[in-house]
Amino acid sequence: MRHRMQGFGSFALFIGVPVIPLIVFWFIPMFVSLWLSFTDWDYISPEIHYVQLDNYVTVLKSPDFLGALWNTFFFAFWTTVPTLIIGFLLALLLRVQIKGRPLFKALIFSPWVTPMVAMSIVWSWIYEPKIGLLNQFLGWLQLPQPEWLQSSTFAMWAVIIVTVWKSVGWCMIFYCDALGKISDEFIDVCKLEGATIWQCIRKLYLPLVSPITLFLAVTLIISAMQAYDQIQVMTQGGPAGSTRTLLYLYYQMAFQQFNMGQATAVAIILVIITAVISLIQFRLSKYWVHY
Amino acid sequence: MEKLVLTHLQKIYTQNKKTVIHDFNLSVRDGEFIVFVGPSGCGKSTLLRMIAGLEDITSGELFLNGKKANRLPAKDRNLSVVFQNYALFPHLSVFENIAFGLRIRHYPKQKVNEAVYNAAEMLGLQRLLHEKPKQLSGGQRQRVALGRAIVRQADLFLMDEPLSNLDAKLRTQMREEILNLHQKLETTTIYVTHDQVEAMTMATRIVVLKDGRIQQIGTPKQIYTAPANTFVATFIGMPQMNVFHAAGSDSARWDDFIPLSLKKSDSYTQGRVLLGIRPENILVAADGLPVTVNYAELMGADTYVHGEIAGTDKQIVIRCEPDRDFCSGETVYVRFPEDKCHFFDAESGKRLTIEAAAYEA
Numbered sequence: 001m002r003h004r005m006q007g008f009g010s011f012a013l014f015i016g017v018p019v020i021p022l023i024v025f026w027f028i029p030m031f032v033s034l035w036l037s038f039t040d041w042d043y044i045s046p047e048i049h050y051v052q053l054d055n056y057v058t059v060l061k062s063p064d065f066l067g068a069l070w071n072t073f074f075f076a077f078w079t080t081v082p083t084l085i086i087g088f089l090l091a092l093l094l095r096v097q098i099k100g101r102p103l104f105k106a107l108i109f110s111p112w113v114t115p116m117v118a119m120s121i122v123w124s125w126i127y128e129p130k131i132g133l134l135n136q137f138l139g140w141l142q143l144p145q146p147e148w149l150q151s152s153t154f155a156m157w158a159v160i161i162v163t164v165w166k167s168v169g170w171c172m173i174f175y176c177d178a179l180g181k182i183s184d185e186f187i188d189v190c191k192l193e194g195a196t197i198w199q200c201i202r203k204l205y206l207p208l209v210s211p212i213t214l215f216l217a218v219t220l221i222i223s224a225m226q227a228y229d230q231i232q233v234m235t236q237g238g239p240a241g242s243t244r245t246l247l248y249l250y251y252q253m254a255f256q257q258f259n260m261g262q263a264t265a266v267a268i269i270l271v272i273i274t275a276v277i278s279l280i281q282f283r284l285s286k287y288w289v290h291y
Numbered sequence: 292m293e294k295l296v297l298t299h300l301q302k303i304y305t306q307n308k309k310t311v312i313h314d315f316n317l318s319v320r321d322g323e324f325i326v327f328v329g330p331s332g333c334g335k336s337t338l339l340r341m342i343a344g345l346e347d348i349t350s351g352e353l354f355l356n357g358k359k360a361n362r363l364p365a366k367d368r369n370l371s372v373v374f375q376n377y378a379l380f381p382h383l384s385v386f387e388n389i390a391f392g393l394r395i396r397h398y399p400k401q402k403v404n405e406a407v408y409n410a411a412e413m414l415g416l417q418r419l420l421h422e423k424p425k426q427l428s429g430g431q432r433q434r435v436a437l438g439r440a441i442v443r444q445a446d447l448f449l450m451d452e453p454l455s456n457l458d459a460k461l462r463t464q465m466r467e468e469i470l471n472l473h474q475k476l477e478t479t480t481i482y483v484t485h486d487q488v489e490a491m492t493m494a495t496r497i498v499v500l501k502d503g504r505i506q507q508i509g510t511p512k513q514i515y516t517a518p519a520n521t522f523v524a525t526f527i528g529m530p531q532m533n534v535f536h537a538a539g540s541d542s543a544r545w546d547d548f549i550p551l552s553l554k555k556s557d558s559y560t561q562g563r564v565l566l567g568i569r570p571e572n573i574l575v576a577a578d579g580l581p582v583t584v585n586y587a588e589l590m591g592a593d594t595y596v597h598g599e600i601a602g603t604d605k606q607i608v609i610r611c612e613p614d615r616d617f618c619s620g621e622t623v624y625v626r627f628p629e630d631k632c633h634f635f636d637a638e639s640g641k642r643l644t645i646e647a648a649a650y651e652a
Contacts, residue, residue, distance in 0.1 A: 185378035188345050189439075193392040194366025203395075207382040290382035 030271075037264040044258060055265035065266065067241055068249040072270075075156065075245055076224035079163045083220055084213060086164065087171025091179050092205065094172070105176070109169035116166060120233035123162045124149060127234070152242035155235050159243050162230050167223075171216055178209040210289040218278050225274045246270045293357065294447060294479040295319040295342065300351035302337055302503070311337050312503045315351070319481065324473055327483045328490040329500035330526070335483045338500075339449050342481065344368050356446065370447040371440035375455055377432045379424040379439075385411075386420040389438040406442040413472070414438050430461045437472065448480040454489065466493060487527050491515065499523050517633075521565060521640040524633060530570045530595055530608045536637065537566035564643065565635040570595065570610035572631035579624040582607055587617040596623070 037055055041048045059065045090108060094101060111119060126133045127148035135145040148158040182205065190200045206213075228247050231237060237244035237252060244252070246266055254263035296319070302312035311334045319325050327335040340346035342353065344365030353360050355368055371392075379388050386407055387394075393403045411417050414434040424432055433453060440448055453469070454462045470493055473480055484490055490497050491511045499506040499514065499522075506526075507519035518524035518532070525531045571593075581601035588595040596609040596617050609625060617623070634643040 183376065183378065185374045185376055186380065188343075188372065188374070189378050189391070190395075191345060191365045192343065192370070192372055193395040194364070195395045199395055203391075204380070207380075210382075 033264045033267055036260055037268050039261050041260045042258045043254065043260045051261065055261045056269070059262050059265045059269065064241065064244070064249060065246075068244045068246045068266075069273075071156065071241075071243065072225060072245040072247075072273075075160060075163075075227065075243075076221050078157075078160045079167070079224045079227075080217060080220040082160075083164050083167045083171050084216060086168045087216070088175050088205075088209070088213075090168065090172040091175030092201070094176055095179055105173070108172055111166045111168075112170040114166070116229035117233055119166060120162060120230045123158075123165075123230075124234050127158050149234055150239060152239045155239055155243045159227075159230050159234055162234070163224070163227060167220060171220070174212050174216055175209060178212040179205065182208050207288075207290050210285075211291055214281065214285045214289045218281050221277055221281070222274055225270060225277075246273075292321050293318050293354070294321045294323070295481075296352075296354040296357075297342070298352045298354075300338075300341065300353065301349045302334070302341060302346065303349045310503060312341070315503075315505060317498060317505075317508065319479060321479055322477045324470075324480045324482065324493060324495045325498060326490040326494035326496075327481065327498050327500055328487060328526075329485065329506075331485060333500040334503035335485075335500050336451055337503075339372075339451050339481060339483050342447075343370060343372050343449050345372075368447075369443075369445050370449055371443045371445040373433075373436045373440050373448065373450040373453045375452040377424070377436040377453075377456075379432055379435055381424055384421050384423060385416060385427070385435050385438075388424065388435055389416075389442055391439060392443050406444075407438070410438040410441045413441065413475070414468075429457045430465055433457065433465055434468070437469070441472070441476070445478065448478050450480065450482045452484055453482075455484070455486070462489075469493065487529065491527070497527075499526065501526075517642065518567075519642050521567070521635050524567050524635070524642075528569055530610065532567045532569050532633070533573070533607050534565050534567045534635070535605055537564040537634065563637045565637050565640075566627075567633035567635060568627050568631060570608045572628060573607075573609045574626045574628060575609065575611060575615075575623050576626045577624060579626040581622050582609070582625050584617045584619060584621045584623060586619055589613060598623070 038050055038052060039048045040051050040055075094105060098104075127135075129135055129145065129147040129150065132148075134148070138145050146154045148154050186204055186208075187200070190204055195203065225245075226247055227245060228251065231243050231245065231248050232251075235243040237248045247270060250263050250266045250270065253259045253266060257263075295317075297315055297317045300312055300315040301310065303310045315338065317325075327338060329335050337346060341348050344360075344363060348361050355363070355370075360368060380391065383391065389407045389410055390403045393406060398406075407420070408417075411420055414437060416431070416434055416438060419427060419431060419435075424435065427435065436453065450469075454465050457465060466489060469482075482489070482493060491514075494511055496508060496510055497514050498508050499519075501522050507514055507523045509517075509519075514523060514527055518527065521534055525534060582596075582598040583601050584596055584598040586597050588597070590613075592613060594611045594613050594615065594617065596611055597606070598609070599606050601622060607625075609623075611617075635641060636643055
């Protein structure tokens with residue numbers, strides 16, 4: 001009996017304690033959100049009516065939602081792919097034993113440890129059309145100087161550049177570690193066979209770092225789906241909704257329009273989309289990830 | 292014809308200015324099986340990498356097929372390397388691993404298939420061609436690595452401790468397979484190992500290395516029967532050769548075993564000669580030098596008797612027939628046949644003939 005009690009105590013301590021915050025801050029809000037998405041709650045009034053699937057139907061038909069959905073995919077693709085490529089290439093460059101390598105690594109990694117809000121503020125100064133550093137530089141090169149954050153054509157690219165710039169160092173660190181684990185003998189085999197750098201990348205490096213690529217791709221896409229800080233600081237979803245992603249649409253619907261029902265419907269759709277994309281990535285991984 | 296000639300080869304690492312290969316000279320004839328043997332850190336793998344073109348040559352000259360190749364890129368040297376850890380790409384099948392070099396060099400598909408299937412047949416890998424390396428045993432992986440070397444039809448095979456990751460039984464089996472392959476293909480091979488058994492059983496000629504310097508080059512028999520110095524004498528042979536000071540305070544003990552001419556010499560009386568005798572050459576007799584037995588190891592075919600020469604702290608190992616039992620503390624008498632004794636200069640460790648030992652100042 002005593003033994004049983006001890007077993008229960010251990011269970012409560014090691015499983016129960018970590019599960020409590022998970023339930024309070026994750027499961028309960030998720031289920032409440034799911035319930036709210038079937039209601040017309042306006043965030044203020046105590047009256048809540050059950051509206052079945054109306055919120056979903058309205059949201060899915062709304063041009064704002066479709067625009068934000070497209071923006072989300074666009075943003076996720078153009079932040080994930082360049083981050084992976086640049087991170088990988090930087091890590092590949094850092095394989096060369098050059099002086100000041102740790103400093104170079106630290107410099108590239110530093111944006112990752114800088115808060116996104118602070119970074120976005122600095123970047124909005126850089127993007128300033130008249131006196132911003134970027135346009136000054138472009139002017140010096142005799143290149144066009146767009147109104148980065150004020151133009152619906154360039155605003156999304158401006159936010160993407162900031163996001164890529166922040167994540168590239170983080171990505172590089174993972175790739176540095178993965179590339180460092182590749183045995184020198186493999187590289188010797190490539191040298192002996194006269195493989196070009198492109199052949200080495202294609203036949204050796206990319207397959208051998210594929211598990212890290214999968215991990216980074218999944219996490220980068222998830223974090224792209226959840227991008228908020230940079231959009232809030234730099235564009236507030238504008239101009240003309242050109243940088244409004246699903247999460248930002250959720251924020252606007254919930255806390256600016258007080259339409260909590262539709263907002264949570266958007267949030268639920270976002271969760272489903274993220275889960276489906278991650279699932280597809282894992283399913284496809286068996287064709288290109290080598291453990 | 293000389294396939295590979297190395298003259299005054301030297302390697303200095305620029306970072307720590309350490310010289311790892313000193314004035315290395317060697318000529319390798321076509322079809323030879325050369326084994327570089329030596330303890331860890333003696334520079335044998337560095338040397339192999341210099342030959343392969345994977346490591347720069349600091350000074351000296353390297354000739355491949357009569358042409359100077361110091362700066363020739365590794366890919367243009369037409370040689371294949373079998374690595375210690377096999378270097379099989381985990382994401383590629385056995386077939387693709389074997390075909391790797393041919394694919395990189397853009398060989399036609401049909402030629403690749405033909406070459407891979409031939410190599411697989413030669414190595415008994417036909418059924419494993421679609422497996423991944425992690426699904427193979429150590430021996431099978433080693434065969435795949437050999438397959439990758441074979442398909443290239445290289446001029447020279449370089450093998451860097453290819454059997455060191457295998458267990459003893461498999462190592463013996465693979466040793467035989469590599470030798471069979473060498474006989475079949477007659478490709479000049481340079482094989483690096485720290486295992487003297489591999490060196491003795493596989494080599495046409497052995498190059499014994501220590502601290503980046505050649506200690507001796509010779510056939511296994513030459514190396515074993517006439518070691519050039521005390522290092523070679525004690526490195527090759529299991530159990531290792533017994534080496535004692537031939538004179539000095541112990542002179543009375545050896546008197547019966549030392550040739551008369553040697554005993555009269557200055558170098559003997561001044562203790563400048565070392566006497567070496569292999570454990571299997573020591574005779575256990577009714578009388579002779581008394582040895583107190585410490586313990587005996589029954590190895591199956593032989594018994595190794597470990598003891599010390601009575602009244603001294605000199606350790607001695609005797610290899611005996613297995614049918615005789617030895618007890619700890621027992622005294623046995625041993626004799627050293629004169630023609631089996633080796634003599635070395637105590638200072639330089641170099642081999643001396645009896646005459647040289649007797650008369651050399």
